[in-house]
Every structure is written in C-alpha cells, then in structure tokens.
Amino acid sequence: MSSSDTVRFRHNQAILAAAIIAFIGALPLAGARWYLLPVLLVPLAVGVWAWRAGTDVDARELRLRALVGQRRISWDRVVELAPDARGRAVARLDDGQAVLLPAVRGADLPRLVEATGQTLPDAAG
Structure with a gap:
C-alpha cells in the first residue's frame, strides 16, 4: 500500500437518505409561513454531516x-x-x-x- 492511499470511514449512508426525505417532508411546513423556513436547516445540516463526517x-x-x-x-x-x-x-x-x-x-x-x-x-x- 503506497503512502498516498487513504482509507475513508464514513457513517451509514442511510442517514443521508433520511435527511433528504426529511428535507422534502419539511418543504410544505416551511412553505406555509416565512418564519418556518429555518426548519429546513435541520435536515440540511444532518445531510451535510452524514456526507462529510x-x-x-x-x-x-x-x-x-x-x-x-x-x-x-x-x-x-x-x-x-x-x-x-x-x-x-x-x-x-x-x-x-x-x-x-x-x-x-x-x-x-x-x-x-x-x-x-x-x-x-x-x-x-
């Protein structure tokens, strides 16, 4: 194995799929009132974490x-x-x-x- 080889350990990608589904599910709620738009940030943050961490x-x-x-x-x-x-x-x-x-x-x-x-x-x- 050469020194440039990197092994990556990531969390289960089902977390990313759940975050995408939660984001889509939160769209109607966030669209109902302008002050509910930050609700979309939660599944977005979970999705980025699952992809990156x-x-x-x-x-x-x-x-x-x-x-x-x-x-x-x-x-x-x-x-x-x-x-x-x-x-x-x-x-x-x-x-x-x-x-x-x-x-x-x-x-x-x-x-x-x-x-x-x-x-x-x-x-x-």
Whole structure:
C-alpha cells in the first residue's frame, strides 16, 4: 500500500437518505409561513454531516472530519487504538487524551491499522 492511499470511514449512508426525505417532508411546513423556513436547516445540516463526517487514514496521519472543520493527528502522537465499551474506536494520544474516531467501529481497527502500512501481531502465534 503506497503512502498516498487513504482509507475513508464514513457513517451509514442511510442517514443521508433520511435527511433528504426529511428535507422534502419539511418543504410544505416551511412553505406555509416565512418564519418556518429555518426548519429546513435541520435536515440540511444532518445531510451535510452524514456526507462529510468520518475518519480518513493514511500512512502519515489520522484526519477526523466533522460537520465543520477537521482535526489532523500524526501517527507519532497515537499511543493506543482500542474499542470503547460501546464498540466505537478510540485513539489514546501521548498526552493521555482519548479521541473518539468518527464512523470507526472497534471491528474496523484491523483495517485502520492496515491503512498505515503496519501489520497487527498474529493472535495465534
């Protein structure tokens, strides 16, 4: 795997479909009165979040993307990758901070590590 390869973890796209349906369903309500127009912003924001939010991984860094903005974490700052009690993936940093990895489940950790070009130790041996 070359260093330019990036693995993207995203939330289920059913969230985006639900946001589109909610937006269409809110159109009659928003069209009824001018002061109800901001109701359309809620499904629009959920749709943009579902499309954008997640974690991008390559050999250099983790990139955590949110609705607005992103955070880059270099691999040399990551001390540990582990699932939490709810099955979500968490990265523990060298300063003791635990960072939740958006859209990454604990079961995705082997694929995440593989994207770095590293290998996991064999559990059988």
